[in-house]
Amino acid sequence: MPVETKTSTLTTTECAVLGLLARGPKSGYDLKKAIDRSVGYFWGPAKSQIYAVLPSLVEAGYATSRTVAQERRPDKEVYRITARGRAALRRWVEEAPASPTPDRNPLLLKIFFGEHASPEILLEQVRARRAEMEQLKDELNAIEEQARDGTHDFFPQLTRMYGRRYAEAIIGWADDVERKFEQRRER
Amino acid sequence: MPVETKTSTLTTTECAVLGLLARGPKSGYDLKKAIDRSVGYFWGPAKSQIYAVLPSLVEAGYATSRTVAQERRPDKEVYRITARGRAALRRWVEEAPASPTPDRNPLLLKIFFGEHASPEILLEQVRARRAEMEQLKDELNAIEEQARDGTHDFFPQLTRMYGRRYAEAIIGWADDVERKFEQRRER
DNA sequence: GTCATCATGTAATCTGTTACATGATTTC
């Protein structure tokens, strides 16, 4: 009887986890931390989702788990990627095309329906987003400093470049909005 | 016994629908079309989700529905926003803050784990995204032309400005990536 | 002694998607 293998449609969260496991074995807790410091900027699943996904990776044969007893902490499950897991990761990364840009932006929805709100409150929201983007730039620059070792940083660096471009676009737009509101007030 | 009113936490899809109903009564089908031509660029629910949300708006007292018999088509339900619906819409638009920027971008995840793929395939994906952004710019420019009437276009225009800034950021980044890969090939 | 952090996970729920189901009308 043939072994039933999970059809190789991995969810994006599974791939994020698999990608991080490819750098070394980790527990759910480790993964959460690793995600928050890396791919969390563009893929940030909830902790519970990470824990939910791990057993299904094992079931699919993409990872193995091993219970590690700890002295002063609860036991932990440490997950390790398998050769089949690496193959699946590669398939996913190469598979075209990455679903088009996420079309979910509540702030734009609020702007679109801005006639129902007071201009001041809307501007506050735009300014808040602008401030977030300034902060993002600072964070990315800080990471850039740390990553000066260079090696193994080529691809992550490309994502930081994206972040900077993105942040600057929003900042530029926020300034546009500010100007447009001023022009409008003058009339 | 007090009337149980749905607690006023509207989902984003409900607000999108409410916002469009604020411009006039519509059926589910009308809404789908209206969304695709407007807010669909940053909030694009599935048709079934629109149909699912409408009865719950009625239940919450934010809209009323009326069955309209049609001669050569199935009867349709036409929804109309209520005063309470307008108030709820306003509350939502003004309520701070719009949840931070959507942190879900599968393309960046693929780039981040790019070492597991061939450079050519990755570049193809980046170029595909670039092409999408060029197309987005064209679409936005076309809409801009049509919207020359001016009136009632202030807020939608701000969202198109966002779209243009965004598209240009991605295009600039795609060119960065192209350059970085070339540099890397040379070494 | 209190609070943050380490460390693990489960339960309940929600939001939304894809696939299903139906049928008339207009255009080529």
Place this chain on the structure above:
DNA sequence: GAAATCATGTAACAGATTACATGATGAC
């Protein structure tokens, strides 16, 4: 005669979130 579009909705299910639950250790 076929295909696209008008027009309505339902069913099944998946993916993810928030809240729940527990307990030790180290810092202040």
